[in-house]
Amino acid sequence: MGVIPLTEAPSIHPSFPPSLLAGSSEGLTEVFAALGEAIDAVRAAARPTGPIPAGAPADVLLSAAQALGPARLPAEGLGGKAALQLLATTLTEHGIDLSHPRAAAHLQPPSLAVAVAADALASATNASLDTYDSGPSAIAVERWLIGVLIDLAGLGKRADGVLTPGGSLSNLLGLLLARDAAALRLGLNARQDGVAALPGPVVFCSELAHFSVQRACAALGLGEAAVHPVPTDERRRMRPEALAAALAALTPDQTPLAVVATAGTTDFGSIDPLPQIAEIAADRGIWMHVDAAYGFGALFSERLAGRLAGLELADSVTLDLHKIGWQPAATSVLLVSDTSAFTALDREVAYLNPTDDSEAGYDGLLGRSLQTTRRPDAVKAAATFLTHGRTGMGRMVEICHDLARYAEHRILEEPELELVAPAELTTVVFRYRGGDPADSDRLNGALRRRLLESGSALIGRTEVRSGGPGSPQRVCLKFTLLNPTATADDIDGLVDAVLDAGRACVRLTEESAA
Template sequence: MESHEFLDSAFAMIKDYVLDNQGKVNQHIEPSSRSKTTDTLLPLEGFSQEMLLEDVSSYLQNTVKTHKGGFMNPLWGGFNAASFAGEVIAAATNTSMYTYELAPVATMIEKAILKRMREYVGFESGFGTFTTGGSNGNMLGVLCGRQSAFPNSTYSGIDGTKLAIFVSQESHYSVLMSANVIGIGHGNVIKVKCDEDGIMIPESLDIEIKSAISNGLTPVCVIATAGTTVRGAFDPLKEIGEICEKFGVWYHVDAAWGGACLFSAKHRFLMDGVEYADSVCWDAHKMMGVPLICSAFIIKHPDILRAVSSHGDSAHYLFHDDAEEIDLGRFSLQCGRRNDALKLWFAWRMMGDSGWSSLVENYMDLASHLEGLIEQSDELEMMSSRQWTNVCFRYNDKSIENLNQFNSELRTRLIENGNFMISKSNIGNDVILRPVIANPAVEKSTLEGLVEEILQIAHEMKSGIPHS
């Protein structure tokens, strides 16, 4: 079989896969039986292309169908044809983003996107880079904070144990990983109190910073979250920014999940004050639906990013003086780096700013519809106020003794049925169910189907019907 025929057949299967929005999201199979039926053998002699096509087909059949409407589990999902094309083209034109010489148009595209995102954030000037995700975007933010506080640290190193990072109690776990990697340690990540809606309390931040300083710690970074992972809460960015200014601490905003609100005239108030930040991370692979990974890190002070990414002139085989101003590799912690901007660029060309705005507003309307369905039901209850498209709720009925166990089991049965995937989390001591709307295939009828199935499962459980 020629490569032409192979690619035609493989692409036909891929196209059928991504354009099929019917049927189940997942076919639940226990890991123990899957390991018996899945062939992962790495052969000593290569397979024929016909056999490879069977592998393509079998792989596609056995995935979780993250593009289907019932998929509302993590903060991403769905399918966007333009960005999919961008992903394929990035692979086909396989290059690395470190130099203009190797990625001329891609460099211009990445710069254009970073500029536009920076403008949305409200920085008059600045720069940025694409990272391997919001987690590393947060780490880069902390590293820039360290660089700002200790300009010589890239060269002379640092004992991070006397530094402190401040985040809300509901911040993403990646901040702990950053503290670990940078040598600050989990113990010096100070978790600032949140109010009952999961929003950081600025007065508590002020108190925590003062107390850390009096205990001999140097604050290097405050991270506010714009869209927390579980509840979708937005910390008060302006108030936090004023506190950072007062103490002269680096201010990073984790907008990995909530950044897209900036497109919507109606919802961008959620991030009022983001312009106070020194750096921001914003995942286009979350609400904007670009295939994983596509994550921007935006900074007000390009020199700091450059210093953090500095490697002297040891990479003389790659970077040359005449291209100093244009090579993006001087602003990244990576050497080889995927062309992640291309898929976002294609998507943006297709959607336009107005398309992004409608996407966000449609998701918010859908989230509000789901919230309405929950509130109308006597058996379901909202477990947190809603600012974004995270809908936190649970099944509740006075006759149930152990609500946490009941809701956990309910979700397990829902996942095993295969029509929907939603996440389970904790708020305080309570187990909650948390669908999020971040998938263009979700419609009002999808949400109505979800509520109906949840109620049906709950009724079966209460009647003692075992799960089949």
């Protein structure tokens, strides 16, 4: 085969010790010894007093970069202990502390300790999910986790699922399967013939759906213009009658591919009326995808689970356990109601899954994902579920929901604050309304940046339409409360910090105008 043989054996350098590799017994001992030393460095570091380092962004980033030294590969390494201590100190002194009770900006929770420990174990094995001989136990753990999530969602015996690198990728995969299902319905093969085989593709979603729906359509070659936003009601939920009207208005040269319902909008936590949307989609034979990246976690709570009634009617579901699930990012999942939906992803590759190996049981999960090598992210989630059970997970969800309701109550009590959207899940949207009303958008933006620069509190920002269609978007503030160890006193402190920052911004404005 054109191979040129060696005329003599190559010279081999002395081998490294077994402790160099994490997968060995000696290596695992080294891993956890090194982690212990890194943790000691974290404890000794000058942690910021707030959830984020104080200072202007450029200064904070420069300090972190300078701590690491020149941006070039050193000729000689520092050694594991020194390298981990340097990184641990840098991450601690110049980074975010999501466990701080005033970290309330994004759907980015503090990670559970058991999940982080399990993630280190998973990384040590470096298993992959694509083939049996890349990680059999990791495959078994993911299949177990998928079964647990299918049971929670109520999707039935033919359901299946796969972990993905994030909610945006889960939505992309869900819409890819919807596209191929629509092509199959028309007697076409989108995988072979491309999107040109689909005349006038259309995807419907709420006007408040996540922007990843547009991104997915662009990536799939459908174009962002394929997305048709559907108006929402006063509770910021998709209006079923508007969806039905939009479907009825389609022309013969348009192909409806999917209806994307949202179970937990990013800003408001609002949940579209899933049963009604499912009925409309089923009547037209259209794929229903539910983006429950945020809201799926409500199913852990028996008190809140009813808010997701109708989820079991979906053809596919996105969920993120790195949101309400307290997992290290990313731990996203796509569930499907029928495992045959994954047929479009099937691949037979000689060096991975030849037919005779697969028939003998030596198969992996290559045919469920757009990825080939795929790390065992299910391990950390499985450890969490086995540790806390549904009761423990549900209690964490309910605490965060109750904290949001308390924040809503506190905002309503403050004359300087205006409640924009109440707590549906764990977010509350509001505005500071002190100072000149004509200057309120600038003031609210400045207020949040003041908190960021001081390092005292980390809150979110968004824009919300102030009235009906065509009304202006107003800058709003947002609490996203995902810390189950926080208390009502912490919420009081967060609200007080907002009020203090708002008053300071008003004073600065008045002084500059004087």
